Amino acid sequence: MVQYIGTAATARRRRRRPSSLGRAEESPLLARLDWTLLLTSAALVGYGLWAIGGITRHVVPGDPNYYLSRQLVFVAVGLVAMLAMIAIDPEWYRRSMRGMYVLMLGLLALVLLAGTVSRHSRRWIDVSFFRFQPSEFGKLMLVLFVAALLADRLQRMNELRTPLLAVALGVPPVLLVFAQPDLGSALVYMAALGACLFVSGIRWSHLGLLTAATVFLVVAVLWLLPAAGMPVLHGYQKARLTGFLSPSSDPTNATYNVNQSEIAVGAGGVTGRGVNNATQTNLNYLPESQTDFAFAAFAEQRGFLGVAGLLLLYLLVVWRGLKIVTIARDGFSAIVAAGIVFGFVFQIFVNVGMTVGLAPVTGITLPFVSVGGSSLIASMAMIGLLQSIHARGRLRRG
Numbered sequence: 001m002v003q004y005i006g007t008a009a010t011a012r013r014r015r016r017r018p019s020s021l022g023r024a025e026e027s028p029l030l031a032r033l034d035w036t037l038l039l040t041s042a043a044l045v046g047y048g049l050w051a052i053g054g055i056t057r058h059v060v061p062g063d064p065n066y067y068l069s070r071q072l073v074f075v076a077v078g079l080v081a082m083l084a085m086i087a088i089d090p091e092w093y094r095r096s097m098r099g100m101y102v103l104m105l106g107l108l109a110l111v112l113l114a115g116t117v118s119r120h121s122r123r124w125i126d127v128s129f130f131r132f133q134p135s136e137f138g139k140l141m142l143v144l145f146v147a148a149l150l151a152d153r154l155q156r157m158n159e160l161r162t163p164l165l166a167v168a169l170g171v172p173p174v175l176l177v178f179a180q181p182d183l184g185s186a187l188v189y190m191a192a193l194g195a196c197l198f199v200s201g202i203r204w205s206h207l208g209l210l211t212a213a214t215v216f217l218v219v220a221v222l223w224l225l226p227a228a229g230m231p232v233l234h235g236y237q238k239a240r241l242t243g244f245l246s247p248s249s250d251p252t253n254a255t256y257n258v259n260q261s262e263i264a265v266g267a268g269g270v271t272g273r274g275v276n277n278a279t280q281t282n283l284n285y286l287p288e289s290q291t292d293f294a295f296a297a298f299a300e301q302r303g304f305l306g307v308a309g310l311l312l313l314y315l316l317v318v319w320r321g322l323k324i325v326t327i328a329r330d331g332f333s334a335i336v337a338a339g340i341v342f343g344f345v346f347q348i349f350v351n352v353g354m355t356v357g358l359a360p361v362t363g364i365t366l367p368f369v370s371v372g373g374s375s376l377i378a379s380m381a382m383i384g385l386l387q388s389i390h391a392r393g394r395l396r397r398g
Contacts, residue, residue: 151332188347261354296355325341337386
């Protein structure tokens with residue numbers, strides 16, 4: 001288990017190199033950024049625009065660049081958000097943890113009260129020309145809050161009440177997202193919360209206890225409560241899980257999306273069919289090709305080589321993110337970076353997994369590639385926060 005406490009070796013390094021550290025702290029913020037992460041993120045944004053330009057070319061008749069033009073606007077907004085996150089010292093979020101928690105719960109509750117319903121879900125709030133999804137931003141806000149909570153109690157992580165408090169305060173936003181219903185985002189919330197607990201130094205016995213409680217909760221939702229006449233999942237959610245666990249028995253045709261997705265991925269071959277010949281995407285055999293199943297649509301058009309490049313860029317982001325965890329200046333920053341990176345990995349795994357039949361369909365976006373402003377802006381803000389942590393890290397090297 002990892003607990004962020006400075007070692008004696010670290011202290012000796014600091015004593016030996018006070019002048020170099022001083023010069024690093026005085027250097028411009030721009031010079032202290034992780035340029036590998038920055039360039040990789042820029043490549044991901046470009047890759048996503050390239051993918052969207054092809055995937056959505058035939059969606060709006062007469063306007064092949066409709067979604068691409070909108071996404072360019074979101075890129076501009078995301079760039080502003082990223083620069084703002086870089087400029088703000090992460091310590092500010094730690095001091096503002098209570099306000100952030102209240103804001104997060106307020107936004108998620110507002111969705112249930114006044115949100116827009118679309119495709120069986122109430123996940124969006126309409127603001128003039130822009131529809132935003134609070135659960136996308138809530139992922140980052142939850143990580144910041146839990147990290148601040150745990151950072152203030154690092155010396156008490158061996159006490160069971162510390163992780164229990166973090167879990168107790170993390171449950172309300174998870175339930176609010178689950179109630180939308182947005183099972184995919186709720187799972188990302190839980191994964192990020194688990195990563196924060198792990199990096200903060202939770203004891204193995206306590207981790208085992210929380211894992212057992214999670215397994216019991218899953219069993220209760222899937223079996224015990226429905227058997228007692230209190231179903232928790234909606235009908236289409238149960239159909240998706242049944243179709244994933246037993247594809248051969250699918251009376252409601254709930255596996256149609258996955259079947260078409262697998263066909264699209266396989267049809268792409270090595271180099272892809274190209275934009276005009278991608279029949280699964282262009283003829284609407286593949287549902288939600290620009291959002292949930294963007295990976296499958298991109299695989300059909302660009303093939304194995306195209307998706308391999310995309311996954312490689314994701315891998316580079318994860319690598320740099322993990323490196324930032326190791327050079328963070330304090331426990332709070334390390335926990336935040338770990339929560340962001342693991343949530344990012346988990347979201348990619350679930351999205352890609354459901355397109356090839358390795359995970360149930362949960363309606364989760366693919367970062368930087370799926371059409372949508374909330375997901376893109378939140379992802380770019382996440383990169384900005386990682387850069388902020390790196391620029392103010394203990395070691396000024398990347």
